[in-house]
Amino acid sequence: MRPFHLEQLRTFVAVCEAGSLAAGAPQVYLSQSAVSEQLRKLEQHAGQTLLVRSKAGVAPTAAGLRLLAHARQLLAMSEAAWLDLQGAALEGTLRLGVTDYFRPAELAGLLARAQARHPGVQLQVTVRKSGEIEAGYAQGEFDVGLTMRLPAAAGAAAGRRSGGTPLRREPLLWMGATPSLGAPPAPGRPMRLLALPDTCSLHRFAVALLQRRRLPFVIALQASGVAGLQSALAAGLGVACLNASALCDGVQVLPAAWKLPALPQARFLVLPPREGESGFVRQARQQLVADFA
Numbered sequence: 001m002r003p004f005h006l007e008q009l010r011t012f013v014a015v016c017e018a019g020s021l022a023a024g025a026p027q028v029y030l031s032q033s034a035v036s037e038q039l040r041k042l043e044q045h046a047g048q049t050l051l052v053r054s055k056a057g058v059a060p061t062a063a064g065l066r067l068l069a070h071a072r073q074l075l076a077m078s079e080a081a082w083l084d085l086q087g088a089a090l091e092g093t094l095r096l097g098v099t100d101y102f103r104p105a106e107l108a109g110l111l112a113r114a115q116a117r118h119p120g121v122q123l124q125v126t127v128r129k130s131g132e133i134e135a136g137y138a139q140g141e142f143d144v145g146l147t148m149r150l151p152a153a154a155g156a157a158a159g160r161r162s163g164g165t166p167l168r169r170e171p172l173l174w175m176g177a178t179p180s181l182g183a184p185p186a187p188g189r190p191m192r193l194l195a196l197p198d199t200c201s202l203h204r205f206a207v208a209l210l211q212r213r214r215l216p217f218v219i220a221l222q223a224s225g226v227a228g229l230q231s232a233l234a235a236g237l238g239v240a241c242l243n244a245s246a247l248c249d250g251v252q253v254l255p256a257a258w259k260l261p262a263l264p265q266a267r268f269l270v271l272p273p274r275e276g277e278s279g280f281v282r283q284a285r286q287q288l289v290a291d292f293a
Contacts, residue, residue, distance in 0.1 A: 076290030
């Protein structure tokens with residue numbers, strides 16, 4: 001058995017979240033050289049390269065992303081164990097706002113497991129569009145907000161906000177029904193696009209992208225939520241741009257023959273703490289980041 005050292009994992013998480021060794025070092029009260037040495041030992045222990053280093057900073061490799069999820073969980077469990085022994089287990093009501101796009105098939109299970117791990121926490125969960133989650137969080141409607149961010153190329157609305165704790169990245173994909181998806185529309189015929197209402201950032205992203213490429217389309221259906229969009233896709237009513245975890249039974253990724261534009265990745269993150277946040281909310285946020293990563 002070769003266990004990981006928690007302090008090395010703590011340093012690794014801090015550097016990944018800060019984006020560089022220099023920015024991560026103050027968070028763990030170490031010099032940059034000490035951080036570099038800890039990361040060297042961690043990579044040696046893991047037997048794999050965990051970070052890609054460049055002039056712009058650092059980014060986790062595929063192996064690094066896997067370890068990052070484990071590290072957050074291990075650190076959260078360590079803190080939870082200490083709090084429990086001190087008689088300070090998490091207790092209170094937590095108002096959680098979650099974007100509709102976040103792991104739609106898994107969210108209920110994630111919430112159930114989080115509730116089982118922290119029975120003293122009364123979760124009040126609201127699932128909405130990312131813009132609504134961010135607006136509600138800014139107005140104090142939620143204690144913790146989980147949102148989706150899209151590249152700035154989608155327009156000012158997609159890139160105007162910053163900050164938060166990264167949870168995961170997912171590729172965006174063009175999706176349609178299976179097994180009888182059919183051929184792409186004939187030249188000049190519009191593609192039938194399915195989407196959420198135009199207040200949704202992903203709706204605006206897909207529309208702007210198709211318009212820039214001058215690809216004809218018509219919005220054939222606007223669903224109120226991702227579940228409705230999945231049902232419409234499976235029924236063969238059209239195609240949609242969705243994040244990878246929204247892929248479901250009866251739906252497949254459109255083949256290259258459709259010649260649709262390449263898509264970037266979406267980022268999911270937990271919104272940054274507000275000034276004056278309580279210790280309970282701070283600890284609950286840390287636990288949720290570990291549980292949902």
